[in-house]
Amino acid sequence: MVTTVGIKDVAVRAGVSAATVSRVLNEHPAVRADTRSRVLVAVAELGYRPNAVARSLRTHQTRTLGLVISDVLNPFFTELARSVEDEARALGYSVIIGNADEQPDLQDHHVRTLLDRRIDGVLVSPTDGASPLMLDAARSGTPMVFVDRWIPGVDVPVVRTDGRDAVRDLVAHLYALGHRRLAIIAGPAATTTGSERVDAFRDALREHGLPLPAKYIGQGDFQADSGRRATARFLDLAQPPEVVFAADNLMALGAMDEIRARGLRVPDDVALAAFDDVPWFVHTDPPITAIAQPTGELGRVAVRALIDRVEGRTAASVALSARLVVRRSCGEPEGSNP
16 A cells, blocks of 8 residues: 655654745745755655645646647657757646647647646647637637747747748759759648748749749648659659759658659759758768758747746747758769768
8 A cells, every 4th residue: 555645744754834845845935944954855755746736726837838749750840849848847847749740620639638737838830720729729818839830810929940041042052053943842831831931932043033833833741742742743744843842851751752763863863952951861862951940949949938928928939040951962062061
């Protein structure tokens, strides 16, 4: 039979009142140092664990945050989740993670479940901007921060990456290499990242007097299979593109698979670039040129913004900068970059 150690047991062991034990555990400043020391020794000796549920009823806080990400299998979101969890733990919070799997209904299920569990606040990377539940939660005053993606017009702080300059750098790099027919595999138009990356690519091409015809825009869903299908359509054109730019890492993987399945080579026959750099891009043959987001910092900043909202402080939107990482998948000379 397991005996539960209570706050009164700690008080008896330390020779103080239960109220004093409570003040020590809640880090109240009006406790003498020697008393605090005796209480903490008693806590350690008895193995006392404070009742988190009871504490949440008193303080109306659970010290728990929610995180709803779009796809846990996408390396970008995996790294984002890890940085969120690490930062939250360092600041005294736990995190419950829900994977929406790019499905609006599943996203809403996770958000509803988290709110029912009385979490203090939630980070969300929305799968689209048409969820009534998300809109109601944001407008009801629930502490919320959008991360990576956002819902336009909703008054919620957004922590994201601004990739426009990096896309401009990529197109300038491709133009300098002599490429003129550039295609893009886009993400879902219902997501802000899906539409924004196409707009940035089109604007960058325009700066060099290059068009982006409809035939060079492939519709993807941020999954590898869609990257493969879009690339197959590009390669079946009478005049296929010289470059395929995938708007995320998984679609880039699908594009490479299709190129190789046809007996073609990267970059000799088709150049390849991607948004969202991942560690394994260094190990592909050839290594893939990519736009790198500061994913770890994105998660850390998002957590701090959410905790500011939870604790009653103002939180502003933040846009971090992406950067171009040049490798050999676009025709760079051997050894120009790792």
